[in-house]
Amino acid sequence: MTALTVNYIFIAIFSALIIFAAIEDVRRFIIPNWIPASITVLFLLAVSFGYYVDQSIFPTSPWANILTFAGVLVFFTILFATGQMGGGDVKLIATISLWAGPYFVFDFILITALVGGVVAAVQLVRGGQTNKSPEVVTEVAADAPVNHEIKQETQQKAVPYGLAIGFGGIYLVQQLLNQLN
Secondary structure, three states: OOHHHHHHHHHHHHHHHHHHHHHHHHHHOOOOOHHHHHHHHHHHHHHHOOOOOOOOOOOOOHHHHHHHHHHHHHHHHHHHHOOOOOHHHHHHHHHHHHHHHHHHHHHHHHHHHHHHHHHHHHHHHOOOOOOOOHHHHHHHHHHOOOOHHHHHHHHHOOOOHHHHHHHHHHHHHHHHHHHHO
């Protein structure tokens, strides 16, 4: 198996994880923790297999990607702390930024923000209603230590930013594939 083939396999798995995260966020407003963890492990495997050395996937040092990840994680954790984003969204955007590195991170975040604006606008047009069934919202609210009515209202106004992050991630995948050619 050639290095190029292995790079395509890494990118294919990365793409599948991004798509699954987006689907889960649209369906359930949850990005399972195993998805960002898997994206991180996949990055570390790509680095450990030595395919980083030839820079066919990543045009920079792995340390530059790790620093990019750290910066994005800090920035978006602040947004999480102020209630602007969900924790799963923060983990997903940070781990995808690990793959983006300094070379692609701004384009990735720009595409994510633009698509996020469209998704939010669609939610506003729909009256802030989500595709969650009332039973799921009640189940989520029942587990929360806050007022049930407030939790249900918050769920109804939620925006599945994982979808926007997924679009940004697929844009990144296209950029990584361009690096292979």
